[in-house]
Amino acid sequence: MKWFDAGVNLTDDRLDAEAVITDALAASVQRLCVITTHPDEWQRARELHAQFPQQICYTLGVHPHHAKDVTEADFTRLRDMISLPGVVALGECGLDFNRNFSPQDTQIAVFKRQLSIAAETGKPVYLHERDAFDTQCACLKPVVSSLSGGIAHCFTQGQRQLDAYLEMGLYIGITGWVCDPKRGDALRQCIPSLPLDKLILETDAPYLFPKSLRPRQRNNTPSCLPHIGEQVASLYDISPAQISASSYANTCRLFGMD
Numbered sequence: 001m002k003w004f005d006a007g008v009n010l011t012d013d014r015l016d017a018e019a020v021i022t023d024a025l026a027a028s029v030q031r032l033c034v035i036t037t038h039p040d041e042w043q044r045a046r047e048l049h050a051q052f053p054q055q056i057c058y059t060l061g062v063h064p065h066h067a068k069d070v071t072e073a074d075f076t077r078l079r080d081m082i083s084l085p086g087v088v089a090l091g092e093c094g095l096d097f098n099r100n101f102s103p104q105d106t107q108i109a110v111f112k113r114q115l116s117i118a119a120e121t122g123k124p125v126y127l128h129e130r131d132a133f134d135t136q137c138a139c140l141k142p143v144v145s146s147l148s149g150g151i152a153h154c155f156t157q158g159q160r161q162l163d164a165y166l167e168m169g170l171y172i173g174i175t176g177w178v179c180d181p182k183r184g185d186a187l188r189q190c191i192p193s194l195p196l197d198k199l200i201l202e203t204d205a206p207y208l209f210p211k212s213l214r215p216r217q218r219n220n221t222p223s224c225l226p227h228i229g230e231q232v233a234s235l236y237d238i239s240p241a242q243i244s245a246s247s248y249a250n251t252c253r254l255f256g257m258d
Helices: 017-026 039-051 064-069 072-081 104-121 133-140 159-167 185-193 222-236 240-255
Strands: 003-008 029-034 056-060 087-096 125-130 150-152 171-174 199-201
Touching: 003 199, 003 222, 003 240, 017 029, 017 222, 029 039, 029 222, 029 240, 039 056, 039 072, 064 087, 064 104, 072 104, 087 104, 087 133, 087 240, 104 125, 104 133, 125 133, 133 159, 159 171, 159 185, 185 222, 199 222, 199 240, 222 240
Parallel strands: 003 029, 029 056, 056 087, 087 125, 125 150, 150 171, 171 199
Antiparallel strands: none
């Protein structure tokens, strides 16, 4: 089996890139997508791809937490960088009304600008959403037909939200949240109705260490992805090999990779 971790915060200081990749390869996790959330991270992600071109691809975008920080120069730079080798999606972008680290109207404006750039440049979108589902859908629906696809990153919700995202043609990113029998109950219940051709696996490392995995580690890493795959396989009642094959192929398809 081979695995593709579609979401790793590898610019986070808690993760050592060389150790992460060594451990990932030992666990048959052959590829990683590095998520960026702030313009300050874009160059570091570019450097990681240059250092590990066979293992690492990356996204470029502005997380809603940082919407208040973005400048017009950042949007220009985003357009200039989005076609660089290794860039596979625009994001992590979206809305987060849970903490409102940026004002909601600013989040919406920055999200819409990023959706426009994605449509112009033909890049799929890498989507974040928390406590803003209806507003996020209202932003997406007018432009989704112009996008070259997208992923609902770290999906943690239930059937209504799953159906809405699938109707828009999005892939669904499943993390270690599915390994939490309490918080992940709604997600676990709707997993069997998620078509296998829309399933993508990710760790969101160093966050969301799978609660069912022992021994517990301080930080989540891509090497934990096969365990998440096993948990997902049990919910589908199919083999981990089928989950591995489907999620890997889906991630490559979304990101336009061989």
